[in-house]
Amino acid sequence: MAPPKKASDGYHHGDLRAALLRAAVELIAEHGVAKLSLRECARHAGVSHAAPYRHFESKDALLVAIAEEGFAWLHEAGRAAMDGLTDPRKRLDAYGVAYVRFALEHPVHHRVMFTLQPDDDSLTAGLGREAFELLQAAAVAVTGPEVDPRHAAVAAWSIPHGLSMLILDGRVPAGLVTDEDAAEDLARAVLSLWRGPLGG
Amino acid sequence: MAPPKKASDGYHHGDLRAALLRAAVELIAEHGVAKLSLRECARHAGVSHAAPYRHFESKDALLVAIAEEGFAWLHEAGRAAMDGLTDPRKRLDAYGVAYVRFALEHPVHHRVMFTLQPDDDSLTAGLGREAFELLQAAAVAVTGPEVDPRHAAVAAWSIPHGLSMLILDGRVPAGLVTDEDAAEDLARAVLSLWRGPLGG
């Protein structure tokens, strides 16, 4: 049927699409998304400079594919983190912590997900809707029905999203985020600050 | 001395640096930072394709200059917003609201500020330190001295930063942010949600 990995025969690659995505992520991690070049992805995958066009309409489409992958992973991470929890507040916190951890584990994906310009509107629209709806449900479960669900979702999203962005941009004092576990701790600390001295 | 604007004489431009910055911001607003081209900036400013190099070492340097300008404006906006307020919590909220308003008023600057890749570390380091320190002081004034100031600052920053990013990326349901004033209202709503149902 559709074995994701066919054998390479020297002419056909076997799984170029996945190889290109891997190469792109690696190159972005090294030189930043701005300097990503399709031709270098092709080189890394060992194919000619035009081969990528058999799998992606354009360079932007490649980036959109990375974003799609990232949103799927994020959705899954959020789902898994809340799995088994019943207390609405604990569920929401778990989502937030998982969000930050995801950003740390897949910094390139996270960056690409939220770097795509509105140019790509047609491609971008509805990208990550699942993840958003999951979060919105978790938030509404906490705020109750008298709060505008969109407000609830945006509020709940802001903290983990802002924190992730700040970490990835290196704006959080070094030493506070030595690894993913430290980032989780930081996320918990931030949330509890808003439940404690900053909130109330 | 240094009149920022000399007269244009047909050969020399008069104020090319500022004109290039303006053109860059305009072009980024139109086509996204990814497709910004120095040569098109030059065309917009009415000079030849290599003229920009008399004012910016590289394309990245142009972007860094935009970021610097943005951080200066942000710092000033935060300062002005807190001006005259004495209650620590009100000051912090005012900063947050001003932050979101700034992002809406200068979306390109905001995006460039937080899009620069760690490549530019040497250029980026300490960029926006002033704005960060102002926020940290405002946050510590709320949390009190027994809270790690870095935690306080990051927590206080996360909400307006996350909210701004979500808005600029178009991830906030349309209609919730029709203009800058609506964005301010949304910012206040988000903050009060964290003080109300989401917090405590």
Add this chain to the structure above:
DNA sequence: CCCAGGATGTTGACGATGCCAACATCCGTG
């Protein structure tokens, strides 16, 4: 079994870009 057509890769080309070097023009200062 085989061969025709689609899927996948390759080569070559075009225009645009970032950046550099060599040259031109103009301003202010000795």
Add this chain to the structure above:
DNA sequence: CACGGATGTTGGCATCGTCAACATCCTGGG
């Protein structure tokens, strides 16, 4: 008033995104 530095210009190079034409390989219908 001449001359040196600041500012612009022209031309060139390597690279890039993309397209068209061509090559290779796999697969399914006879």
